[in-house]
Amino acid sequence: MTNKSNNGFNTWQKSFEKETKKNLSDAKSETDEGIDIKPVYTKDDLENFSFVENNSLPGQWPYTRGPKASMYTNRPWTIRQYAGFSTAEESNEFYKKNLESGQKGLSVAFDLPTHRGYDSDDDLVMGDVGKAGVAIDTVEDMKILFNNIPLDQMSVSMTMNGAVLPVLASFIVAGEEQGVDRSLLSGTIQNDILKEFMVRNTYIYPPEPSMKIVADIIEFTSKEMPKFNSISISGYHMQEAGADNVLELAYTLADGMEYVRAAMSKGLDVDDFAPRLSFFFAIGTDFFMEIAKLRAARTLWAKIMKDFGAKKERSLILRTHCQTSGVSLTEKDPYNNIIRTSYEALSAILGGTQSLHTNSFDEAIALPTDESARIARNTQLILQNETGVTKTVDPLAGSYFVENLTDELSKKAWDIITEIEELGGMTKAVKAGVPKLKIEESATKKQAKVDSGSRVVVGVNKYKNPKEPSVDVRVIDNNRVRDDQIKKIQSVKDSRETKAVEKALENVTNAAKDEKNLLIPCIEAIKLRATVGEVSKALEQVYGRHFAKSLSVSGVYGKHFEGDKDFMNVEKKVIDFENTNGRRPRVLVVKIGQDGHDRGAKIVATSFADMGFDVDMGPLFQSPKDVAKDAIENDVHAIGVSTLAAGHKTLVPELMKALSNIDPKSKIIVFVGGIIPEQDYEFLYKNNVSAIFGPGSNIIECAEKVIDLISDNLSKE
Amino acid sequence: MELIENIQKGERAAIAKAITLVESSKDSDQQISRQLISELIKKPGKSIRIGFSGPPGVGKSTFIESFGSYLVTQNYKLGILAIDPSSQITGGSILGDKTRMVEISKNPNTFIRSTPSRGALGGISMGTREASIILDAAGYDFIFIETVGVGQSEIVASNLVDIFTLIVGPGSGDELQGIKKGITEYADIFIVNKNDGELKIEASKTAADYKSALSYYKKLDELEKQVLLVSAIKQTGMEDVIKTINQIVDQNKQKGIFEERRADQLEYWIEEEVKNIIASDITKRLSSKGNISKYSEKVMKNEISMYEAVETITKDTLK
């Protein structure tokens, strides 16, 4: 007898409808993913599953309940905090302190010049050295980074994708020079280029050669580095860029399939490398959804790998790292972030992650301080040591709701995966730009929900703190870091054998031409003290540098505000402006330097356009000079600089200079949005910035202020 | 005017401000703009104006980036007017052309201006013709005008330029049936883009299709229309494009076609301006008299016929 037909359910339904004064059928709530959540789930909801198998066990097909039989009861997840800043010396100190305080694995954050294959002395990266990660120019830096950290014992994760060849080569050589054979190195290299083109934006070469590089690394590590994960297939960045959980899940697994094919096309057997594929997901605020996502990911991957013909059990098992969501954290009332991160961490644990990073409460302000990093780490230590969550494997198994949600999510993701496969796979889709647009659409919807108040963010659009606390921030003097790095590069260059280095770099170029495995000549070049930038350029000679074409969504933001008073007020202001000035307010929205955070810029651009502005969208990686030329030629009224990677104190004054160099009488006003610590406001205002819009800004309010400032400025003429 | 001097000196900000004036919908701006254009037009520069049109996504912007980069390395100065098709219901737009012309937009020998089309006919916005006169006065060797080609628009666009180029993609031969005769009259060069990788065979086939179709429609006294194969992404075929352009310009100049076209375009422009003025005048009169609603009421009540109403209103308006 099913539940629905039994009397108990009917009685419950009556009571429910009486209490809520609603029909049960109307009492659903829709998630971002478009899944209807019912107010109650029953035994009936465990039936007719497409993917989930009801009686499965942990460590067994289809691995929904976890990759291992014992999970945390035997060994808890690895506390792996992502960190890196300034010089190798400073980051090394920071790592050692963290390891002493209970952290178990390392995870290196490189700075943006390193990510994009530029040495610290390159003019293009003036504002970015050491700012958002650690600067690594040569193997000497890499050796310093792991000074007194034995690489045969410490597992090291490295987020590196664009410049993956010289950086992985440096790691291998640093190990060797510590006396550790490469076969003993353990850890993970991210090496996931597809999501770079979609959302993370630290690509260097075009998609095809980039995919070849990925495959080369899988090939090399599968033969020579048996303890090292050759790739970390990442959905995390997609969610951070705005993807809902279905998109994150589907695109990540579809990426994974593409990498499997790339590796197989090198003649590798699937079981030779599949056990060393690893994954990375974000854990946001939707508590049960995130748990279901990790369970669904394992379930689907097992099926996918079986279809690829994998025979070894380890090839079928998805192992993952997780990071709590940074984008759910706010600049306003920042201590709330500790609470958000705790719930997210619990979600990740109940979902069965293998390792975890928890964010610091100053996430939306700057890189963490020693103090905020300690609290973030303790979030996990408390979970492991005080709450008892490690004592049972997959405690939510059998939950009517969670099992049902796991299957729902799997089905939705599978539909998208099937669609992508039919269209020819993820590389093709990425080149056409479709996944990126879908993610931007989802991000824009989320922004509209927050700006319209239909989604509550405590301390931002409701329950605001009347007395915002001021918090300490980590300050990095990028000029000092840059000077230090330049000196170190010089001394390496002075003591190396120039001829041999040139020859080695030529070999790298030739290997690219001859389509040979590239990691081998890169290791040789790095050993001889070629720099990360030099190796990247040697490859660039053959592959060129990739420039992304940017598409934009339109109408998504405006649609949420039909009939909204504030929105219509701005629309009217725009029309009035046009009537007075003969054209619409025209704003150039730009990113400057190597900062690839484009979510905010894209959302602001499309929202402003929806309100009637003419918005010029600059490409990524412009120099201040490029921006000034663009702004003046298009005679824009204002430039909106979106800056999140802490380059603002160098790049904004440079932009002002560039503007007046081209046109000393320029009337173009400049405003700045993104991550700007309060401490820097005065500096920016002194440099003639007209307004600053920090995280959590309501875009309709931004637009109104911008149009008022432009009008004021014009009336001064 | 100081503005004129500064334009002639090639000052970026002056050129940009002048283009704003000619695009402006404000009466006072339009007056200055007329003076400005009247002055500039007296001393034409040496610019060759080239139109690039084609269906969305064939690679116009990529081609312009690629061909433009080639030209600037040959020390040409290049002005680009990109008419961005992305207009919205609200009237706002996102102008993303620069993201497709990254390299060339950095070059000091280029000037790139994007304009929202706001749905104007032919994807040509108000002021495009005037903007090219300004760039000409500022000393640019080539002026590129990029428009999205949708049916009729070629005619409008081709009236602004000395050479009109249609960019098409591999496998577009079928569409030729639809375009047929009209196209041969407006386009001087056909560029089949994406002649690379897997698309190469298809591209060659398309080029052959175009060639045979074009020779079929060729008038006796006309020059042979050129069909070129390029890859914007791989930057191949660019020398052919510039060679062909130079050839056509030389030939047209020799035969007097070049000047003839410019004269025709002037005629067309004058006609257009006159029509615009008359049309806006009539619109004003119509709305001030309120005849339309008055008479349509009568039609509704069956007091007079539809055509009687039209005749009466017309007579009264033109009085």
Ligand code: B12
């Ligand atoms: C999302 C995110 C990412 C995504 C980016 C996806 C994408 N395509 O944008 C991913 C995961 C890829 C990522 C990667 C990295 N990130 Co990140 N990231 C964030 C995060 C969590 C949120 C940013 C965001 O998108 N918010 C949502 C948007 C809508 O908000 P917003 O951009 O702030 O815009 C709003 C306002 O600021 C304002 N605004 C912004 N711009 C403009 C412009 C105009 C014209 C106007 C009017 C208004 C305006 O209005 C918007 C609406 O409210 C922030 C921390 C945080 N919570 O802010 C870190 C953060 C920016 N990241 C950081 C770092 C270090 C990185 C990395 C460099 C790490 C590394 N070493 O590898 C990488 C490299 C990325 C790169 N290529 O540059 C640091 C920067 C440190 C600093 N400034 O000192 C931060 C602050 C986190 C931290 N505390 O460590 N990141």
Ligand SMILES: Nc1nc2c(ncn2[C@@H]2O[C@H](COP(=O)(O)OP(=O)(O)OP(=O)(O)O)[C@@H](O)[C@H]2O)c(=O)[nH]1
């Ligand atoms: N294979 C190949 N693809 C190309 C080539 N040129 C452009 N593309 C691709 O075609 C797509 C469209 O290119 P755009 O330059 O934006 O096309 P467009 O005609 O300017 O498009 P709209 O301005 O939107 O009308 C992009 O994905 C380009 O990468 C080429 O020579 N070869």
Ligand SMILES: [Mg+2]
């Ligand atoms: Mg275009």
